[in-house]
Each structure stands twice: as C-alpha cells, then as structure tokens.
Amino acid sequence: MRQASRITGGASSLSISARFSLLIALAIVLMGIVSGLTTASRDYSTQLSVVTGRVESELLSHPDLQFAIYGADTQRLKTRLDEFLREDSSASAQVYNGQGKMLVSAQRPDATAFTPAAFNLIRRSLLPGDPGLLSFDSSTGTPQETGFSSALFDPDAPIYQTLPVFTEVNTGKTGLSATDFAIAMTMKPSSSSQRIIGYVQVLWDPSVLRSKAIAAGTRVLMINVVFALMCGAIAWAFTYRVTRPLRELANIADSIASGQVKEPIKVQGSGEIQEIARLFNSVIEGLSDSKKVHEVDKRLLSLKVEERSSQLSERNVELNKVVEEANEAKNRAHHLANYDNLTSLPNRRLLTEQLDLLLKLNQRSGHTLALLFIDLDDFKRVNDSLGIGAGDQLLVEVARRLSHAVRDSDSVGRYASSNTEIDVARLGGDEFTVILNQLDTAGSAQLVAQRLVQKLTAPLAIQGRDLVLHPSLGIAIAPNDGKDVESLLKAASIAKFHAKQTDGARIGIYQSNMAQEGEDRLRLESDLRKAVKSNALSLHYQPQIDTHSGSVLGAEALLRWEHPELGSIPPEKLITLAEDIGLMGQLGDWVLVQACQQLRSFEDEGIKLAKVAINVSAEQFTPTFIQRVGVVIDETGIDPRQLELGLTEAVMSSNDPETIASLALLKASGVYLSVDDFGTGYSPINYLAQYPLDEIKIDRSFLIDAEKSDNGANLVIAIIAMAKSMELRVLASGVETESQFHFLTRNGASLIQGYLFSKPVPAEELKPMLAPWHFVDRVQKLADSAP
Structure with missing residues (x-):
C-alpha cells in the first residue's frame, strides 16, 4: 500500500492577490504605452499630412510659379519659397526646372540646416508627374519610411516633399511671355496637354514634428499610468479577501503541476x-x-x-x-522585342524610341547630338563567297569593334547617362548606327568616325581567312540636319551613300546639297522598278570564240538599261541598284525568259547558237528557280543543252545537300553549268570536285595580274592546268589585248570572250557573227602576230 503524502499551507498569503493586481496594472500600463505610441504616431502623421497639404494648397494658389520657373526668375521664386516656409517644422525649400536643375533655394532662419540630397536620387523611383514624400537613412543613405518610427530613431534625416509644377504651355517653344502662360491658365486643363515645367521641394524637420507628437503621447501615457495604479490597488484588495481560503489548495495545485507530487495527498x-x-x-x-x-x-x-x-x-x-x-x-x-538576336545590340525599335527621347531633351537644353550611319561595302561579297554563317560571324565582330571603339572615345565627347546603352545599334543587315549625345563640338563626331573606321578596317579572321572590310560612314548632326528621328536617319543615310559613291572616301558629313543626290537615287530606283514592269530593259550578247576553229560556241547574255533621260546606265551601277532594292530575283527571271525566247527566235530563223549563258546569283538559286528553269525550257521548246547557267562561287560555298541535289537535277536535265568569275571570292576550290560542273570562267582581274607579274601568270596557268585535269572547259572572259590572247592560247586556254573580238551587242548585231568561221580571219591574224 502506497504511503500518502501530507501537505499543509506554507506559501505566501499575498502571492495570488499580488500577482492578479500586478497583472492588471501591467496590462493597463502596456495599454497606456501602446495608446501613447499610437497617439504620438497618429499626431505625427496628422501634423505631416497637414503641413504637406498646406504646401500643395500653397502651390495651387500661385499659378505664377509656371512663368517664374520658365524664366528662371530667382527673385520671384525666392519670395514664393518664403511663403512655403511659414510652418515651424519646415527647414528649407528649393525650386528645380524640368531637367532637375536647382534654380533657387531658401532656408528658414531658426531651422536646422540640412544639405539636400541630389534631385535625381530623390525622384529616381517616381514618375515625372507624381508628387513625392520620402526620407533617407542618415547613416546609410537608403530610402526609409516617413512615419513616426523613422523620426523617433533617426531625427537627423529630413523629409523631402517634391511637387511637380504643371503647365498647359508648350515649353519646347522659345520666346514665351507671361501672357502665354496667363492664357493657358484660363483654358480647361487637359491631362494630355499638360507638361511638367519644374518642381517645388520642401524639406521638413522631423525633430519638430516628433517633439509635438511625443508631447501628445506622453499626456496619454501619464493618464494611463495613474489609472493603472488605481486599478492595481483595487484589484489587490479584492483578490486578497477572495483567495485567502484557496491559497493552500493553490500551493498544492502548483506542486502537482510542477510534478513534485506523485503520490496521493491528504489535506485537513x-x-x-x-x-x-x-x-x-x-x-x-x-x-x-x-x-x-x-x-x-x-x-x-x-x-x-x-x-x-x-x-x-x-x-x-x-x-x-x-x-x-x-x-x-x-x-x-523584352530582349527579343528590343535587341538584335545576332549581335545583342539594340534594334531599330529601341533605337527609334530612345533617339526620339534624346532629340526632345536636347531640343530643350540646346545640346548637340550626332548620328553615325555605317554599312559595309563588301559584306554581300563575303556573305556570297563564304556563306551566311561567315556573314553572321562578321557582323558579330563588327558589333564588338563598334562597341569598344565608342567606349574608348569618351575623351572626344560627353555621353548622357540614360541607362539605355544605345550608343551602338543594328538597323538590320550590315547597317549599324552610333549615337553621340551631348557633344562638346560638332567636329568631335568626325574624330569618333575616324576612330571607328580605323577599328573596322583592321584585318579580321573569319573561317581561317584574313579579311579587310571597307566601311562607309555618314554623319548627321541634330538639330541642324534633322530635328526628328526620320529626318536625322535620312540625312545620315544620304551622307553614307555619298561617302560610298566617292572614290577613296570612307566618311561623309551631311550637306544640304546631298539631299538632291539622295532624291536622284530614289528617283533612279523608282525608274528601275518601272523599267522592269514596262519591259524597258534589254539584253546584249557577247560571243564566246573557239580560237581553234574561229567559230562562236556560245554567247553571254548581259543586262542593259537605256534610261530615257540619263542614257545608258553602267552594268555595275544597274546590278548594285537592283541588289539594294531587292529586284535581283525578278531581274534574273526576266533575263532567263528573254534569253530562252531569243534562242527560240534564232532557231525559228534558222540561225544556230550553240548556247547562251546567263549569270545566276546566290539569291536567285532556290528550289523555286530550279523549277522555273524547267518551266521556261518547256515553254520555249529549246534544247536544255543550249542554256548555260553561270553560277557564282556563293552558290558553291553552301556545300549543303540541297544545293548538290539541285545542281545534279539541272545537270541531268542537260543544262550546261559553269562557275562565273572563278577565284574572286573566298570559297574553297574543293567544290570543283563535289559539284557536276562543265566549265570555269577565268575573271578579267587574273589576266591583268598575269601581265603585271610572274606570280599572276603562274596562277592563271595553274587554273588552266587544274581545270583540264578535272576535265572542265576553261573560258577566259574580259580578253582585250593581243598579249592576253597569246598568253592564253599558248598555255592551253582556247575559249575566249572579250572586247578583243566583240563588245556586247544586241541580238540583231549578233546574227552575222553566228555564221560558221566568222572570226577565222581575225583568229588567224592574231596567231600570225604571235611573238
């Protein structure tokens, strides 16, 4: 049987009553502290709301501030600032213009002197039209709340109240008068037409507001302390009488709760x-x-x-x-919408937005901005010769060089910190732009342009080849050459085009007379489009002579345009113009149809032309073009062997299965395939063994080099020998002199095309040359004159 524990009273007679009364007193004191703090915080917020509201009312009651800020009237602004400093909690006040420049500042004589923070720091998280009320930690400088807690623990940090000053007047204009502002004030306000002309800023001393708030909170706290003492005394007296019989049982319960009693208890x-x-x-x-x-x-x-x-x-x-x-x-x-996928530079959309903003800001401040328009003269040749992948590598390297060159040019001009990073942008293709904002002088743009050209013309390695670029750069200065984005881009483009057309020039500075040249160029582009639609172009044919027999083995069809006002347009200019405006595909199809129809016409007249050659660019050589060749051959009824396609090396450089299959399909149909201007591009020559070719054409530039040096001559001899070893025919184009004729025939090149025999002529003039052995006498005389 367990032994019972005997417990008697022995605890303090005042423990329960003291605890109860103390609890009540503490609860009331805590409530008093909370109430005091709440009262102080509410009073502080009320004071701050009242004084800031008075400033807003004061600002609305003085519409003349608009004209004073516009005219930078410091005396009038000083007078108005004194009215904003009537409250004893105000410390100082400032007026800023729309660009954030301080116009005037006033200090309350009896207030704490605070040094205002930078205006752009105060407004950086606000929209231009939003009022602001904020404070900064005095030790760290980070933004903090403007409530009572901040004033309590950091009384040295002033509160900044910034209010925008709106106006209905277009402040972008100059020479505005007070009458203009007065008339605008009488008009019905419109949110869409209002502009921000400046800002009024008031610095409030939180210590003054805090002192008043603490005084109000202290009064509430004292009342609660007195009430707590009274309630505690009453509670103690009451609980002492009520709990006296239960104290012994309470002590027993405490012992049980604490685990001290584990055996049954006995009480008296x-x-x-x-x-x-x-x-x-x-x-x-x-x-x-x-x-x-x-x-x-x-x-x-x-x-x-x-x-x-x-x-x-x-x-x-x-x-x-x-x-x-x-x-x-x-x-x-966001990146896809505003940046170029290849170079990661800002694209045309972002450039247009930010350039428009910079132009408007500079129009207000009177600063100078320069726009540089850059493109690469030989980008298409690289793209055609080495392929699109090499062209992309080239564009990435150009973007990198431009970006580095602009950053290295900080000593030449000042650049605005807009956090947009649009100094360099890519418009598309091989076109880039550089923005030089807030230049010291307009001449600084030319110094930067020279630096860019120097950087871009340095050799660069693409797919194991050292290439040298030939950039053209146009400069336009705002606002002289254009006050908006479209006109400035147009001026820079015209200046760039002028530099491209000027021999030896790399940089063009926009002049007013260049606009006429740009208009002439646009008119010429329009005339070319009309000429294509109205069938105003023509084909001339240059015969290809077999020096063994003196007969014409074929003729090359060459595009010609006789402009009604400008006369004959040079072929190089015509092709360049067509490429720039995207007409090469349409022109190529027209040449294909006209050449085949001419062959059909010769056949109908009983005139035999073995084949006619047309040139095909990489842009034309598509599956659609391959099908088109078959359709035109069927429609005209010519023998496929009478059609020669002169392919550029760009077609060969792709080396993809689709190209190989297309060439095999053409070869199987009987079409004659040749490589035009062999060796002038960057393509590897191993394509000669991969593709089903019939002929290679030696470009005229190799013949010129052969006359100048032994290395040039040896190169031509090597090309002839290589073609013969691969069972390919060799045609030398651009032959103009007897010495070139003797050099070629002596080294085994018997097919010749050039002015030595005939210039390109219309089809009617070609007919007599197609008679058998038409050039026999000419060939014999040339052979007899051999040294």
Whole structure:
C-alpha cells in the first residue's frame, strides 16, 4: 500500500492577490504605452499630412510659379519659397526646372540646416508627374519610411516633399511671355496637354514634428499610468479577501503541476476541501497515465512535422523555380522585342524610341547630338563567297569593334547617362548606327568616325581567312540636319551613300546639297522598278570564240538599261541598284525568259547558237528557280543543252545537300553549268570536285595580274592546268589585248570572250557573227602576230 503524502499551507498569503493586481496594472500600463505610441504616431502623421497639404494648397494658389520657373526668375521664386516656409517644422525649400536643375533655394532662419540630397536620387523611383514624400537613412543613405518610427530613431534625416509644377504651355517653344502662360491658365486643363515645367521641394524637420507628437503621447501615457495604479490597488484588495481560503489548495495545485507530487495527498479541512483533495488525487493518477501517452504522441507528431517540413521545402523549391522561369521568360521577351538576336545590340525599335527621347531633351537644353550611319561595302561579297554563317560571324565582330571603339572615345565627347546603352545599334543587315549625345563640338563626331573606321578596317579572321572590310560612314548632326528621328536617319543615310559613291572616301558629313543626290537615287530606283514592269530593259550578247576553229560556241547574255533621260546606265551601277532594292530575283527571271525566247527566235530563223549563258546569283538559286528553269525550257521548246547557267562561287560555298541535289537535277536535265568569275571570292576550290560542273570562267582581274607579274601568270596557268585535269572547259572572259590572247592560247586556254573580238551587242548585231568561221580571219591574224 502506497504511503500518502501530507501537505499543509506554507506559501505566501499575498502571492495570488499580488500577482492578479500586478497583472492588471501591467496590462493597463502596456495599454497606456501602446495608446501613447499610437497617439504620438497618429499626431505625427496628422501634423505631416497637414503641413504637406498646406504646401500643395500653397502651390495651387500661385499659378505664377509656371512663368517664374520658365524664366528662371530667382527673385520671384525666392519670395514664393518664403511663403512655403511659414510652418515651424519646415527647414528649407528649393525650386528645380524640368531637367532637375536647382534654380533657387531658401532656408528658414531658426531651422536646422540640412544639405539636400541630389534631385535625381530623390525622384529616381517616381514618375515625372507624381508628387513625392520620402526620407533617407542618415547613416546609410537608403530610402526609409516617413512615419513616426523613422523620426523617433533617426531625427537627423529630413523629409523631402517634391511637387511637380504643371503647365498647359508648350515649353519646347522659345520666346514665351507671361501672357502665354496667363492664357493657358484660363483654358480647361487637359491631362494630355499638360507638361511638367519644374518642381517645388520642401524639406521638413522631423525633430519638430516628433517633439509635438511625443508631447501628445506622453499626456496619454501619464493618464494611463495613474489609472493603472488605481486599478492595481483595487484589484489587490479584492483578490486578497477572495483567495485567502484557496491559497493552500493553490500551493498544492502548483506542486502537482510542477510534478513534485506523485503520490496521493491528504489535506485537513471541510468536506469541500476533502472533495477537492480527492479530485487532485485523481488528477495525479491521470497525469501519470497521460504523460506516457503524451510521450508517444510527441514522437508521432515529431515525425509528422518532419515529413510536412520536407514537403513544404520541396514545394518552396518548385515555386522558386517557377518564379525564376517566369522572370527569365519576361527578360527574354523584352530582349527579343528590343535587341538584335545576332549581335545583342539594340534594334531599330529601341533605337527609334530612345533617339526620339534624346532629340526632345536636347531640343530643350540646346545640346548637340550626332548620328553615325555605317554599312559595309563588301559584306554581300563575303556573305556570297563564304556563306551566311561567315556573314553572321562578321557582323558579330563588327558589333564588338563598334562597341569598344565608342567606349574608348569618351575623351572626344560627353555621353548622357540614360541607362539605355544605345550608343551602338543594328538597323538590320550590315547597317549599324552610333549615337553621340551631348557633344562638346560638332567636329568631335568626325574624330569618333575616324576612330571607328580605323577599328573596322583592321584585318579580321573569319573561317581561317584574313579579311579587310571597307566601311562607309555618314554623319548627321541634330538639330541642324534633322530635328526628328526620320529626318536625322535620312540625312545620315544620304551622307553614307555619298561617302560610298566617292572614290577613296570612307566618311561623309551631311550637306544640304546631298539631299538632291539622295532624291536622284530614289528617283533612279523608282525608274528601275518601272523599267522592269514596262519591259524597258534589254539584253546584249557577247560571243564566246573557239580560237581553234574561229567559230562562236556560245554567247553571254548581259543586262542593259537605256534610261530615257540619263542614257545608258553602267552594268555595275544597274546590278548594285537592283541588289539594294531587292529586284535581283525578278531581274534574273526576266533575263532567263528573254534569253530562252531569243534562242527560240534564232532557231525559228534558222540561225544556230550553240548556247547562251546567263549569270545566276546566290539569291536567285532556290528550289523555286530550279523549277522555273524547267518551266521556261518547256515553254520555249529549246534544247536544255543550249542554256548555260553561270553560277557564282556563293552558290558553291553552301556545300549543303540541297544545293548538290539541285545542281545534279539541272545537270541531268542537260543544262550546261559553269562557275562565273572563278577565284574572286573566298570559297574553297574543293567544290570543283563535289559539284557536276562543265566549265570555269577565268575573271578579267587574273589576266591583268598575269601581265603585271610572274606570280599572276603562274596562277592563271595553274587554273588552266587544274581545270583540264578535272576535265572542265576553261573560258577566259574580259580578253582585250593581243598579249592576253597569246598568253592564253599558248598555255592551253582556247575559249575566249572579250572586247578583243566583240563588245556586247544586241541580238540583231549578233546574227552575222553566228555564221560558221566568222572570226577565222581575225583568229588567224592574231596567231600570225604571235611573238
């Protein structure tokens, strides 16, 4: 049988009553502290709201501030600022113009002297038309709340109130008068026409507002302290009388709760007390049993908590991943909309937006801006010869050089910090622009342009080849050459085109007379489009002579344009113009149809022309063109062997299965395939063994080099020998002198085309030359004159 424990009273007679009364007193004191702080905070906010509201009302009551800010009338602005400093909590006030430049500042004599922070720092998180109310941590300089807590712990940090000053007047104009502003004030305000002419800023001393707020809060706190003391005394007296019979039982309950009593207890007292003792004994037994159950439940709960924590951790990781992916998608979308995918430079859209903004800002401030327009004269040749991949590498390298060169030119001109990074942009293709903002002088743009040309003309390696670029650069200055984006881009483009057309020039500075040249160019482009539609072009034919027999083995069809006003347009200019405006595909199809129809016409007249050659650019050589060749041959009814396609090396450089299949298809149909201007591009010569070719044409430039040096002559001899070893025919084009004729025939090149025999002539003039052995006498005389 367990031994019972005997417990009697011995605890302090005042413990329960003291605790109860102390609890009530502390609760009321805490409520008083909270109420005092709340009152102080509310009073502080009310004061701040009142004084800032008065400043806004004061600003609205002085519409003459618009004209004073516009005219930078410091005396009038000084007078108005004194009216903003009537409140004893104000420290100083300033007026800024629309660009953030301080016009005037006023200090309240009896206030703390604060040094205002930079205006762009104060306004950096606000929209131009938003009012601002903020403060900065005096130790770290970071933005903080303007509430009572900031004033309580950091009274040395002033509160900045900035208010925009709106006007209906177009401040971009010059020479505005007070009458203009007065008339605008009488008009009904329109949010779409209002402009920000400046800002009024007031610095509030938080220590003054804090002192008043603390005084109000202290009064409330003192009232609550007195009330707490009274309530505590009353509670103590009441609980002392009520709890006296229960103190012994309370001590027993404390012992049971603390686990000091584990055996049944016995107490002395009335029947009610004995009943409570029996209840305590049952509680002791229940606690012992529940403790065991609690330990088991605690372990189970711990396991569940760990499992749930692991699940929440995994879910948190998944949510973070989703947020990161969303941010990445947002950034990608922004980059795709505003930046070039290849070079990562700003694109035309971003350039247009930011250039428009810079032009408007410079118009207000009177600063100078220069736009440089750059393109690469020989980009198409690289793209055609080495392929699109090489062209992309070239553009990336050009973008890198331009960006570095602009950053290296900081000593030449000042650049505005707009956080847009649009100094260099790519408009498309091989066209780039450079913006030089806020130049010291207009001549500085030419110094930067020279630096850019120097950087771009340095040799660069593309696919194992050292290339030298030939850039053309146009300069336009705003606002003299253009006050908006479109006119400035047009002026820079015209200057660039003028530099391209001027021999030896790399840089063109826009002049007013260049506009006429640009208009002439546009008119010529329009005339060419009309000439194509009206069939105003023509083909001339240059015969290809077999020096063994003196007969014509074929003729090359060459495009000609006789302009009604300008006369004959040089072929080089015609082709360049067609390429620039995207007409090469249409012109190529026209040449194909006309040449085949002429062959058909010769056949109908009983005149035999073995074949006619047309030149095909890489832009034309598509699956659609391959099908078109078959359709035209069928429609005209000519023998496919009478059609020769002179392919550029750009077609061969692609080296893809589709090109090989297309050439094989043409070859199988009987079409004669040749390589035009062999060796002038950057393509590897291994394509000669890969593609089903019939002939290579030696370009005129090789013949000129052969006359100048032994190396040039040896190169031509090597080309002839290589073609013969691969069973390819060799045609020398551009032969003009007897010495070239003797050099070629002596080294095994018997097919010749050039002015030595005939210039390109119309089809009617070609007819007599197609008679058998027409050139026999000429060939014989040339052979007899051999040294």
